[in-house]
Amino acid sequence: MSTHDEEVMYATRSPILAYVQNLESSRLKLMQLEQELQRARQQGMLMQSGYMGNHGLSVGGNGALAFDIEYAKWLDEHHNQINDLRLALNSQADDEEVRLLVDSLMAHHDVIFKLKSIGTRSDVFHMLSGLWTTPAERCFMWLGGFRSSELLKMIVSHLEPLTDQQLIGICNLQQSSQQAEDALSQGMEALQQSLTETLSPSSFSTSSCSDNVSNYMNQMAIAMGKLGTLENFLRQADLLRLQTLQQMRRILNTRQAARALLAISDYFSRLRALSSLWLARPRD
Template structure:
């Protein structure tokens, strides 16, 4: 709907002439004018929509004329007590203003600037709160970084220890080859060939041309035994230093040393049992020991009763109950040794009979002989168990200081046997011609 430019002024003058009262439009107004005599908010809406409905050059002209006139009309009409709507009913000014107020409030709700203000307020409120989540995340990151550094450090240490162990294994392998060259010639398997019958190794299914390959389990045991010897030397020196007359070593420290020494012997017997599973002949013959040690060999090791005879004089003074207990232990060990020795003799006799049985089927005697040889592993394990049990019983009988001294004497005894073997191998040879 379009209005002529002087519409507002004309109606304003007519309203002034009509006075303050009258619920109906003036008599000289036409029906069209009465229809236009509507509530102020509706007319204001019409005035606001009018500029949008103008065409071309009338649009800006009408908008400039209508904008200054809206405020006076709104202030005047909102103060009137009654107006007449298009239906001819009287309406109060306050009720007429309600749609405009609701309309204005709805407009504020849709205003994008209000959303920006609310967002900024929420951001300020969030910034004012304690940043617990951020601090917790930072703490977690620091903890993860610390654990990562620890894992990296442990990995580097593991690599370094592996490198050192590899170097030690290479040294032990070189030393083993040198020892085999000293005792059995340049061939690494020469000593084993002598044990298995010299050049007749082919009868046992080993490599041809008189060569015999060393079992990997036996080679590993020889390296482990070299480490054990070094550990025993170190432990023996610790005991020697702790038992010096001027050294104030407590009983607790000596007890720890004694337990360490017993654990070392236990470890030796365990790795020797694993080597016996690989090659029981090598273990029983003592090829991994020095020649002087093999001279006193009994089922792959020392005789417990003989060790007690060596240790007893070195442990004086002992009380009478201790002397009686040590003597009884010596007798018990000797009886167990005799039982194992008789079992070994019985096994040898049975093995010889199975090999010479004239009624056995071809190759059947060999199968039976191999089965009987498996019993040798059990004898080695029982002999090592007797050795360890004897050492533990001596520890129970003696005091802590006496037990430490006994382990020191035993360690020196084996070291002197190995030194004797070295001297024997390095002795000057006389010419066979002279």
């Protein structure tokens, strides 16, 4: 290629390169604005929910880190409430005392789902990945949390004796939870397939450079819109988990509900212990 041809090519490409650089600069500015909005929104939500007043957490920084800190505090309080409930059952406390402890623990579960909702708005990928949990917990994670249907299967043996009506209620709850989980899983698969098609190189134009830039930005905007549905999937999954716990509480009597909550807590506690043992195992 001659020097003249190279100069012509450079002169032709230079405006396009400048255009791409301007787009990138605008994108970075937009991301900065979005981050500031996220911080402002999260701070407002935490203040309205009372979390900043209760825990003194500053959320001016990373949203994922803010959630991790709040989750660690929630988990400490959860351990305290579980110990109180276990002590009450072992000491043959009266039904009213056990009921108050169960209701308090149920309300505490509601808190974590509110925290997760805030965390999802701040960093949906952090919540989806489960990086705020231990590796063993993540191994069994589904859409940022536990599968309600699997937990119900696990705790049934801890609830006996069940009346026929209770058994039917638990079986129906397990079946409806499974159906809802299947529907959400199918929705996630459809979303992933749609994103694959959107981001596939074949979906971009192979014409001029300016057309490629325009098509690229359009396709990325479409992909961003589709990613927004991830928040909806996570919220629906958490709503299913919360409603399953609440419905389980309605089906069971006070002491059965207490044993169920203890069994669920012990299961996740053992998963965390398993992670610690695995990470501390001898390595050749």
